[in-house]
Amino acid sequence: MTTITTTDTSKSRIDLTRPVLWLFAAFMIVLIVLPMSWLMLYAFTDKARHPTLQNFVTLFTDPAFLDPLLTTAIIATTSAVFCCLVAAPIGWLVSRTDMPGRQTIRALVTASFVTPPFLGAVAWELLAAPNSGLLNQLYRYLTGAEDPLFNIYSLTGLIFVISCYTFPFVFVLVANALDNMPGELEDASAILGGKAWTTARRVTIPLALPALIAGALIAFLQAMTLFGSPAILALPAGFHTMTTKIWSLFQYPPKLELAAAAAVPLLLLTILLLQGQKFLLGRRGFSVVGGKYGAPRPIEMKGWRWAALAFCLIVLLNPVFLPYFALLNAAFSPNATTLVTPSTATLHNIVFVFTELSSTQLALKNTVILGASTATIGTILALVVAYVTTRRVIASHRVLGFLATAPVAVPGIVLGVGLFLSYTRPPFVLYGTLWILLVAFLTINLPSAYQQLQAAFATIHPELEDASRILGATRLQTLRQITAPLLRTGVIATWCFIFIGVMRELSAAIVLFTSQTKVLSVLIYDLNESGDLAAISVLGIAMLVITFAVVLAVNRIPVFGGGAAARLRNS
Amino acid sequence: MEGRKLSRRDILQGSVALAAGTMFASPVRAQAPEPVAITPDLVEAAKKEGKLIFYSSMDLPVGEKLGKAFEAAYPGITIQIERSGSERLFQRIDQEFASNIRAADIVNSSDASHFIVWKKNGWLMPFVPEDVAKHFPESYRDPDGMFATSRVWLSSIAYNTNLVKPEDAPKSFADLLDPKWAGKMVKGHPAYSGTIMTATFQMVRELGWEYMEKLSKQRVMQVQSSTDPPKKLSLGERAVMADGNEYGIVLLKEAGQPVEPVYPVEGTPTISGPTGIFKTAQHPNAAKLFQAWLHTRQTQQFFIDFTAQYSVHAQVQSKPGRRKISDIKLMKEDAEGVEKMTEEIKTRYARLFRV
Numbered sequence: 001m002t003t004i005t006t007t008d009t010s011k012s013r014i015d016l017t018r019p020v021l022w023l024f025a026a027f028m029i030v031l032i033v034l035p036m037s038w039l040m041l042y043a044f045t046d047k048a049r050h051p052t053l054q055n056f057v058t059l060f061t062d063p064a065f066l067d068p069l070l071t072t073a074i075i076a077t078t079s080a081v082f083c084c085l086v087a088a089p090i091g092w093l094v095s096r097t098d099m100p101g102r103q104t105i106r107a108l109v110t111a112s113f114v115t116p117p118f119l120g121a122v123a124w125e126l127l128a129a130p131n132s133g134l135l136n137q138l139y140r141y142l143t144g145a146e147d148p149l150f151n152i153y154s155l156t157g158l159i160f161v162i163s164c165y166t167f168p169f170v171f172v173l174v175a176n177a178l179d180n181m182p183g184e185l186e187d188a189s190a191i192l193g194g195k196a197w198t199t200a201r202r203v204t205i206p207l208a209l210p211a212l213i214a215g216a217l218i219a220f221l222q223a224m225t226l227f228g229s230p231a232i233l234a235l236p237a238g239f240h241t242m243t244t245k246i247w248s249l250f251q252y253p254p255k256l257e258l259a260a261a262a263a264v265p266l267l268l269l270t271i272l273l274l275q276g277q278k279f280l281l282g283r284r285g286f287s288v289v290g291g292k293y294g295a296p297r298p299i300e301m302k303g304w305r306w307a308a309l310a311f312c313l314i315v316l317l318n319p320v321f322l323p324y325f326a327l328l329n330a331a332f333s334p335n336a337t338t339l340v341t342p343s344t345a346t347l348h349n350i351v352f353v354f355t356e357l358s359s360t361q362l363a364l365k366n367t368v369i370l371g372a373s374t375a376t377i378g379t380i381l382a383l384v385v386a387y388v389t390t391r392r393v394i395a396s397h398r399v400l401g402f403l404a405t406a407p408v409a410v411p412g413i414v415l416g417v418g419l420f421l422s423y424t425r426p427p428f429v430l431y432g433t434l435w436i437l438l439v440a441f442l443t444i445n446l447p448s449a450y451q452q453l454q455a456a457f458a459t460i461h462p463e464l465e466d467a468s469r470i471l472g473a474t475r476l477q478t479l480r481q482i483t484a485p486l487l488r489t490g491v492i493a494t495w496c497f498i499f500i501g502v503m504r505e506l507s508a509a510i511v512l513f514t515s516q517t518k519v520l521s522v523l524i525y526d527l528n529e530s531g532d533l534a535a536i537s538v539l540g541i542a543m544l545v546i547t548f549a550v551v552l553a554v555n556r557i558p559v560f561g562g563g564a565a566a567r568l569r570n571s
Numbered sequence: 572m573e574g575r576k577l578s579r580r581d582i583l584q585g586s587v588a589l590a591a592g593t594m595f596a597s598p599v600r601a602q603a604p605e606p607v608a609i610t611p612d613l614v615e616a617a618k619k620e621g622k623l624i625f626y627s628s629m630d631l632p633v634g635e636k637l638g639k640a641f642e643a644a645y646p647g648i649t650i651q652i653e654r655s656g657s658e659r660l661f662q663r664i665d666q667e668f669a670s671n672i673r674a675a676d677i678v679n680s681s682d683a684s685h686f687i688v689w690k691k692n693g694w695l696m697p698f699v700p701e702d703v704a705k706h707f708p709e710s711y712r713d714p715d716g717m718f719a720t721s722r723v724w725l726s727s728i729a730y731n732t733n734l735v736k737p738e739d740a741p742k743s744f745a746d747l748l749d750p751k752w753a754g755k756m757v758k759g760h761p762a763y764s765g766t767i768m769t770a771t772f773q774m775v776r777e778l779g780w781e782y783m784e785k786l787s788k789q790r791v792m793q794v795q796s797s798t799d800p801p802k803k804l805s806l807g808e809r810a811v812m813a814d815g816n817e818y819g820i821v822l823l824k825e826a827g828q829p830v831e832p833v834y835p836v837e838g839t840p841t842i843s844g845p846t847g848i849f850k851t852a853q854h855p856n857a858a859k860l861f862q863a864w865l866h867t868r869q870t871q872q873f874f875i876d877f878t879a880q881y882s883v884h885a886q887v888q889s890k891p892g893r894r895k896i897s898d899i900k901l902m903k904e905d906a907e908g909v910e911k912m913t914e915e916i917k918t919r920y921a922r923l924f925r926v
Contacts, residue, residue: 064922132806153792235760235926236792251762251917252662335828337806356635358651424670432672514667515624515653515674526655529763531799532631 020476021400024384028403031443035418036410039267042260042421055261068240069265071155072224075241078159079223080216083167088212090312091174096204098298099308105316106175112319113168114547116504116521117161118228119540122528123323124161125232126330126537128152132337134326153237161229164319166222170215177211178204183297196299217277221270225411227507228521232528242266243413243507250511256421263414270409330537337533349534353542357535362516363523367503368546370434370519374441375498379491381442382449387479390457391465404450407443412507415443420511432514440508445498452497456490457483496551503547603716604697606704609863616856618647623857625650626664626678628657628765628844630798630819633878640873641861648857656796657681657765661688668694668851676852677861679721681797681844682765684910686718689847696850700863706885707866711843718847721865722874723881725899726759726770726797726840727817728833734810743836744778747786747813754790757804758813759797760926762917766797770814770840771916772909773902777837780919786813787923805830814840821879821893838902843883 046052059065090109094102127135128150139149151157185207189199230241240248242262249259301308330336332345353360382404389401407415419440423430430436460483468478484491506521513522520543527536607613617623623641627634631654638650653660657680667674680686689695695717703712703719711720728747730740734755741747747756759767775783792809794800800815805828812820817839820832846865848858864870871884881889881896889895 064925067925129806129808132803132808236794238790238793238925240926248762248921250662252658252665253914254662254666335806352632352635356639357631358635358638358649359653362651424666429670431670432667432674514663514672515626515651527631529656529659529794529799530631530654530796531794531802533802535631 038421039418068245072242076224080220082163083219087170095178117165121229121232126326173215327537353538371502386453408447416508416511617860620854656763673851676858679846683906718845725817729812732829757792757809763795764797773840818879
């Protein structure tokens, strides 16, 4: 029915849809295909660009490369398991029980998501460096022990810190799945005599499982491709991960061929995992989301309510309360890891960062410009692609959808290498401008933005649009007058999501920045290199304040209607 | 280095073989441009540009204080300091030039061998400030006028006085191999820091790779920049600093932090940091003004007073109460040697320390 209407109207008047869409397709090909082609070209050729496999031979015969590969696999696997173990129960408690403070817990998980992982890593240095860390100092003070309780400069420490800032990805998926699960199915099981555990085993868990598996895979990918936390914690601990190894290949004299080749296993592994996810989820057709069902009945926790809340709060000590405390303390402390008292508190660090540190203003400005423009362009791009794919506007909509999803398979640092190779030489010299960072951030954030908006489109019935088209509106008019207003909360949430993503991003930026295009994440990384922890704390807090302020402000723009904040928490 | 002490005079006369004197002492000497004084015209032209981008590896608070002093001396010119480890800056400058990006106006590196490469590439602009021509020893300025040594400093050992008693403290590099220091040391990384690159070269020359191999078995905490070990030491994160900026230690000690420098009996690695202007500078007059200002007697005196480094300006006095460089047994510099060994040091170091 939809298709027929489309053909009829496009015959009778000029429809701009197609040219616009092809333009988008071309744009996305440039965005993704170009850097990946350069990457492959470098990986499979020598300096003179003659085809060779030597780069891979060099890499795979060198223990200095195989060790990081193995380490990365261990980190990614254990972090993913860890994240699921924490996120699943919290997701269930928040979504399906009468635990008190459920909204607060959701907000705190959002706070851990908003916190850039590299900032979390620095905060955990302040807390758990074996000798100077605040927690270790406290432990020694209380017990008189000599040995430290925690050592953040270790494989375990790194896995812990990565998990702290990866579990929100799993939480969001699990909580969403549980939120949207029809209560009737569980009721039916209960009515038919199923005990609580039987219902959980036969209904709830199987229905939530796909979300959990998807979450585990996302956590795995995040942990595998993260750059900041390993760069900050692995070097002092004396080991490399794949991302830090790739970065070290940029050291002078840069070994770009090896860097490109080292990126290939990461790329392949990611593609393999995403295929695996598709295969796992594809076999079970759970189409329960989107229909009209009764809200699930909250499970009464009775006496356990407060214990459950305590559990959630204890978990959230790690990504939120303790690190924020450490950062605040360092910001006012004379030497970063001395507990501040009213008599020792100093404003020196704040004065230094805002009046003496000459890169602060530039980095702040660049970050906000990039955050806002990436979020705006990214949302528009994702909106159009999501529209085309959900409404099947053109025959090749699948290609467009694929292009929008493909960057998921490209880790940040790999994309950084690819973009560096693509845009540091004519015809497109973007290196040294904010454009190359915009392209990078756009590419990195497109897949999740697209998936969010695709889900949002799925909730709007096409009949509303058809009505508009029948009454004579063009497709673009329909989109503007009917679809867009219905989508606004989804759009806001996506915008915020991308903005936060830009603030968090370090792995591509570290390869692509120059002195004039420095962003906050890179500035913080540089400050960590020289051990200026107090300055990092001040900048980090400023960064968090800006992020929260922008997200809150955007949610209050009257045109879009308020209340999207709740939506963000759920998306 | 036969273990003799270098006097200040020795240093000034160039027994410390720096890039300039030993490598470029050649007939081209006459090509250095006429020395330039700070004239009102230069100041005016610099103010018109209004901005200066300075790539430097100096400890951040130190570098920013220098920048503020320049801004105060010449209101209307803002200075943006790009601070990072010298080896990272070197890599970035290479990347930027390869892509035709001319961001850096002027650079101060803690790896003097970088200037060999930049000069060879033809990237530097000849410019000789009056003070450099009059008061800087020949071995500390390029005969073609491409750069001059703005500062000299050391990479020493140090310890935290809360954690180590003076009598137990290591006296030499050899002492650091004692098992009692295993897991208790912090050091910088030659692939990120020019100071550590230069120091590692000198240590390897004097003590051999076997020394580094043994040191690598001591479970050393590995940080990046040479400005970080003094900070980790003062936090008490580690008891002993195996290498890192001595000036950072002196400044922290003067600020009341529990740290104490040790000048190892084998000699202390010596580093000099030249400054030069890029031919492609977007703010050439501001760069010239900065270069001239940085090497005046006043600025050099002010600089060593607040940074605890050393100046080769003939008229600069060391600050009362501080140890004189002539009282310290030094390891000899050799920028050309560093340049030849850079890759080997990066590769072998990474293999030994696994990062």
